Amino acid sequence: xxxxxxxxxxxxxxxxxxxxxxxxxxxxxxxxxxxxxxxxxxxxxxxxxxxxxxxxxxxxxxxxxxxxxxxxxxxxxxxxxxxxxxxxxxxxxxxxxxxxxxxxxxxxxxxxxxxxxxxxxxxxxxxxxxxxxxxxxxxxxxxxxxxxxxxxxxxxxxxxxxxxxxxxxxxxxxxxxxxx
Amino acid sequence: xxxxxxxxxxxxxxxxxxxxxxxxxxxxxxxxxxxxxxxxxxxxxxxxxxxxxxxxxxxxxxxxxxxxxxxxxxxxxxxxxxxxxxxxxxxxxxxxxxxxxxxxxxxxxxxxxxxxxxxxxxxxxxxxxxxxxxxxxxxxxxxxxxxxxxxxxxxxxxxxxxxxxxx
Numbered sequence: 001x002x003x004x005x006x007x008x009x010x011x012x013x014x015x016x017x018x019x020x021x022x023x024x025x026x027x028x029x030x031x032x033x034x035x036x037x038x039x040x041x042x043x044x045x046x047x048x049x050x051x052x053x054x055x056x057x058x059x060x061x062x063x064x065x066x067x068x069x070x071x072x073x074x075x076x077x078x079x080x081x082x083x084x085x086x087x088x089x090x091x092x093x094x095x096x097x098x099x100x101x102x103x104x105x106x107x108x109x110x111x112x113x114x115x116x117x118x119x120x121x122x123x124x125x126x127x128x129x130x131x132x133x134x135x136x137x138x139x140x141x142x143x144x145x146x147x148x149x150x151x152x153x154x155x156x157x158x159x160x161x162x163x164x165x166x167x168x169x170x171x172x173x174x175x176x177x178x179x180x
Numbered sequence: 181x182x183x184x185x186x187x188x189x190x191x192x193x194x195x196x197x198x199x200x201x202x203x204x205x206x207x208x209x210x211x212x213x214x215x216x217x218x219x220x221x222x223x224x225x226x227x228x229x230x231x232x233x234x235x236x237x238x239x240x241x242x243x244x245x246x247x248x249x250x251x252x253x254x255x256x257x258x259x260x261x262x263x264x265x266x267x268x269x270x271x272x273x274x275x276x277x278x279x280x281x282x283x284x285x286x287x288x289x290x291x292x293x294x295x296x297x298x299x300x301x302x303x304x305x306x307x308x309x310x311x312x313x314x315x316x317x318x319x320x321x322x323x324x325x326x327x328x329x330x331x332x333x334x335x336x337x338x339x340x341x342x343x344x345x346x347x
Contacts (some may be wrong), residue, residue: 003184003185061258061261061284061324062324075308079265079277079279079320080261080263080320082309089239097261099263099282100278100279100299100301101275101276102273102275102276102277102306103276104272104274105271105272105273105274117282143330144329145329145330146324146328146330147327148326148327169279174189
């Protein structure tokens, strides 16, 4: 096939200087992606400004594979907000809705209880052993915006890593064999 | 510059950019819309009002909730999540919000409704401060769009209060 023949010819004619300059271009692309990601973290005030919905506990509003945009401000946490939180000892963040808020008079600290829209019970079963409430430091952000279906790319790449390697390999091949 | 792979790459980039712009414009179109919802909640009965063994007050009540939220729906609305929360202040807590009942309204036709229900979630205080206390019942709604920015608002209804004694 012409495509494979062209690719093989391109690989055969690689020179060192061209290879190095293409490695630098690749590095620039990766670094600018990282800069954009870090800038987003700064602007939204959240450690992960974009999360993918992994479970069906917020259906029919958020389905598996949807993307949520997060924002964390110092505004107090109020009932009804959709928050993303980490339970101590678990690394996967959970996106559920706040159903109870008790805010202290003096310190402004807050006890929060959450529940997934599609779950029957509240999240006390998900919290750490003996923990009845979430506190502000558990909460990573509030969901403010939403895009459907786009997160499937991330889910597929996480659950079938072979696809991730194929994709990166193909992109690398494309960069190396490009003539500019 | 004209190989199949380059053309595919260009096509994919262009379509993703166009899709992103369309989603952003769809979301912005929601700002042009001004809703005018209305709601009414009546507490029909305080079923019981006790102090739990751990020392926290708990109450069970039955409410009549009626609302017309049809004007909140736009072409970009997927569903409306509504809930009724009791809000009150205690000496220890400047704000307590306890969600009593929630529902998902999937379409405009279902947005005008009347329901007679007891509280779906347990109404438990942190402490035993509820006797004789006044509280607000607030109907909150969260608009979940088909794509874009989510927004929320509420109607605050005042004038409710707990009985002076446990029952």
